[in-house]
Amino acid sequence: LCCECGQAHPLLDNHLYNFQDEVDDELICHICLQPLLQPMDTPCGHTYCFKCLENFMQEYNFCPMDRKKLSFQQCHKSSLLVRNLLDKLIVLCPFKAECQQTMQRCELEAHLQNRCPGFKKYKCELQRKRNPISKGKEDPPAKGETNTPKDPEVPSGGSSLVAESSGAAVVSLGTAEPGLVNPAFEETEEDLPQRTSLVAETTTIEIHREDPEEELGMRIVGGKDTPLGNIVVQEVLRDSVIAADGRIAPGDHILEVNGVNISSVTHCQAVSFLRHPGPVLHLMVLQEKGFSNRTAPQDSTSTNREVIHVTLVKRDRSEPLGIKLIRKTDEAGIFILDLLEGGLAAKNGKLSRNDRVLSINGQDLRQGTPEAAAQIIQTTESRVNFVILRQPGVQLGEPGEDGSSSNSSSSSSNGGSPVHHRRRPDQSHYRRKSNYQKKTVAIKKEPKESLGITIGGGRDNKNKLPIYVTSVQPIGCLFRDGRIKRGDVLLSINGIDLTHLNYYEAVSALKSNAASHSVTLKALEILSLNSPEPSLDIREQGFSWSPLWITWLGLPSYLHFCQDVVLSKGNLESWGFSIVGGFEESKGNQPFFIKTIVPGTPAFRDRKLKCGDEIVAVNGVPAIGMSNSELIPMLKEQRNKVTLTVVSWPGSLV
16 A cells, blocks of 8 residues: 555556545546646646646647647646645545544645554554565475576676576477467478578576565466466566566566466466566566577487377378467477367377477477478378377377367467368357446436546557446445446446547546536446456456456457558568467357567567457458468468557556
């Protein structure tokens, strides 16, 4: 909790207060809709909170009210009279259970620090909770030092953060498969073994926080309950803990948090792990590093392994096996990274992750590449005979399991050949474990009584979001009514459509209609079937609140804002992104999502696509109902230019 206002809010956001009486509209900021804090006047005669205006001017160059051209340098502090009027507003102590005092707003901080029994009790409890955590965090590294040699510290621009590279493994993601629009594989090239491969590195990163409760400052997408499977970083926020460290970037896959494997957890579970407070956070991430022409190191022999023969039978030449192959730099040969859920290999159940492929159909691949293996599989008519080497103790994944062995795969190993699934024309549009219900709220109120809500979104937002409720304040008619909740999407007020308005138009519509004796609100409540753990919801109160990424996926399509992204490339380039999703017999229609964006490629240079974006159409052709192996060839056929119609939802903030 903030020591100045006694309430939970992000460090860089405004303080929050519970005002005793309705505050005059002239003293309200029209950005946050709360009484002004550190008021700033614009040359055009409007007044906003300092932080609200500063944040707004980072993205726009006009006044929020009249949209006249404006720069932050032109604004100045409000008069002393206005500031004194605001400071004298009467507020309630936020610790209502232990303290019922009221005071002027400017006196609240001193009250909390010196006189409030509730805040004193809170500080004592917080101190008690923190001490056991800090002790528990110090013990495990001490134990580990007896078995693992200590890595040298890696300097990071004067930072105390340490990169632990002892567990790093560099692998190639260079196979060309359905689900991966692969820049390392082009059918027109020759000399397969000499092709470059896309290289990725697994690294453990240690993050230190002075405030154990400070948010990391990144947005994430994915989870085993979505087609993405893995947890992927969508965005790193400026001036955040992660940004200051500088080692995590958009597109990185988060594999572990404090030693816990999150490659097979739901989105909500991953958010909960990443939001868990603590002074030190250990993250294992998979980071794509671009292309490498390195040849594999010499083969090493091992006697403590098992050789296994596996035969997969394709129904026709074009059927994918559903295998993702990689190359490691610390060990020769090709390895199975993952098995695509529902694919031929997963159903067979005899291949496993981390198996090393010695040969396919009698062709020696001990020094081979994933591209060479994909070519062999692609040209095989029916029977594909594998000889693999397996470490003892590796468990086979059960066919059709919902675990990490299947869900985290984005592709299969047949080089992108189409497979003609039987499409279900009556299949409804796939919704990701979420549904929604419409509700109409009609209330009678006093004309001067406020609605008592704050909102976010708007079609001028960078993600073009619908208007949604960010908080319901304990004053106002909607709090008393109780039917409008945080996270509800607002559709209309008194018959005025809010779904196509920008933020400031929506604020104006809500304020003008709130002045009447009766208000009718139509809203959409998103009901997630995978409700987050109670601890997750509590933790969210300390964040600048917005719905989780997975919540947006449940919105009806008429609330989606589609935008076109045009990519251009040379003849020998690939587009540089991988996709997952599409029609599957077992799941029906699933949306296509962008899973990875490869550094140095057209998609990376364009900067408009993000991991987690949903592909709605390619060159105007709708993607709904298409299988993965139908969309891949369509993308590869576009030699120099392609138009992707996408919907972009903001990732969950951690």
